[in-house]
Amino acid sequence: MTKFDNLSLERRGSFLYIIINRPSKLNALNHHTVEEIREAIQVVYDENSIKGAILTGAGEKAFVAGADISEFTELSEVSSRKFAENGQEVFSMIENCPKPVIAAINGFALGGGCELAMACHLRVAVRSAQFAQPEVNLGIIPGYGGTQRLTQLIGKGKALELMMTADRISADEARQLGLVNHVVESHDELLSKAEELLSKIVLKAPIAIEMVINCVNAVYNKEEDGFQTEANSFSICCKSDDFKEGVKAFLEKRPARFQGK
Ligand code: COA
Numbered sequence: 001m002t003k004f005d006n007l008s009l010e011r012r013g014s015f016l017y018i019i020i021n022r023p024s025k026l027n028a029l030n031h032h033t034v035e036e037i038r039e040a041i042q043v044v045y046d047e048n049s050i051k052g053a054i055l056t057g058a059g060e061k062a063f064v065a066g067a068d069i070s071e072f073t074e075l076s077e078v079s080s081r082k083f084a085e086n087g088q089e090v091f092s093m094i095e096n097c098p099k100p101v102i103a104a105i106n107g108f109a110l111g112g113g114c115e116l117a118m119a120c121h122l123r124v125a126v127r128s129a130q131f132a133q134p135e136v137n138l139g140i141i142p143g144y145g146g147t148q149r150l151t152q153l154i155g156k157g158k159a160l161e162l163m164m165t166a167d168r169i170s171a172d173e174a175r176q177l178g179l180v181n182h183v184v185e186s187h188d189e190l191l192s193k194a195e196e197l198l199s200k201i202v203l204k205a206p207i208a209i210e211m212v213i214n215c216v217n218a219v220y221n222k223e224e225d226g227f228q229t230e231a232n233s234f235s236i237c238c239k240s241d242d243f244k245e246g247v248k249a250f251l252e253k254r255p256a257r258f259q260g261k
Contacts (some may be wrong), residue, residue: 006033008042008058011136015198016044017191021058029112031083033068037116038090044099051202053097054194055120056104057137060187063105063129064081064113069138085142089111091119091145096217100201104194105129105171105180106187114179117141118149121213122181124194125171125189134166146249152220154178176211205242206260 002009010017014094018040020027029037044053057063067087075083094101094116103109105122110132117123117131125131133142133150141147142163151159154177162169174180184193199210209231219228237243241260 002039002043004036004040006030007036009040009043010057012052012195014046014049014202016040016050016053016193018053018055019058020064023057023059023061025068026062027059027109027113028065028068028089029055029116030068030071031086034087034090034116039046041090041093041097044097044101045093046148047101048102050099051206052100054104054198055094055104055116056191056194057106060107062108062113063103064110064116065108066111066134066155067144072138080143085148087115087144091115094119095121095149096213097121098213099146099206100198100209100213102198104132105192106190110168111142111146111243112144115146115149116177117154119145122197123188124182124184124191124197125174125180127171127183127185129171129174131171132166132168132169133163134168136164137166149219150179163184203207203258205237205240205246205256206238207240211237211261215232 006022008019008021020033022028023035044050061161101120103117103123105117105123105125106129108130109117111134114133129176133146135141147163150162158177170182171183173181182193184190215226215230215233218224218229241261245258246256
């Protein structure tokens, strides 16, 4: 597997751990790290033996404390648009990944860190984690899809409040808002909870899981008729061997053995 500078990739069985590894900078996302995330997610797409991924941060302090502010001095009107579009592209790759990607939020998820977590399919956070979109403090706005995904996840009123006040919220508040799926007490429990969720999902029919992801993402794609996507996806599932196996297993009162075909 490729060697990364700012990520550690670990295979544990059929899961790929993608660990953002710049703890001295609280795992802030510089351009190079964003490109490495692109490469790592491509591995999840391409490698058949990988069934799902867990994205987390190195250390106990930060998941990701935002985009790397030290690179902001170089941004011009033109390059800043590219900066945002490039980050959006990588984060959309995560959101559209046909295999489940879970964010295990081990500390600060600020700015681009919160945006990265929101691009994942599910989010588990340690109770001490904190969330914010503090970009207005710097005179900017979220640029990696945060204005869209935060609004999708928690609704307009709360999203506007968080983005306009730059307030930091706790993991419990984030869960109450629907920003986080589960909160655990300790760092030790974080990865086991993420793995527990992933293990449950990968036992289901992989094509059906991929279609669920596609259909839910279609809700937010203005060019797509989500109901049409659902009907198409339903029919794709029905021609799979896994559908036959799922029904047969039910009738034979045994667990299904899905092959992803
Ligand atoms: N970009 C670049 N470097 C960052 C960073 C970021 N987003 N967040 C933290 N760092 C760096 C700090 O500059 C510092 O580096 P240094 O030791 O070389 O000076 C190191 O990480 C540790 O951060 P520090 O601020 O000393 O830790 P802290 O515990 O006092 O504060 C935070 C933690 C998260 C509250 C604070 O680092 C912070 O506010 N970061 C920026 C958050 C932000 O605005 N993110 C959105 C960007 S759009």
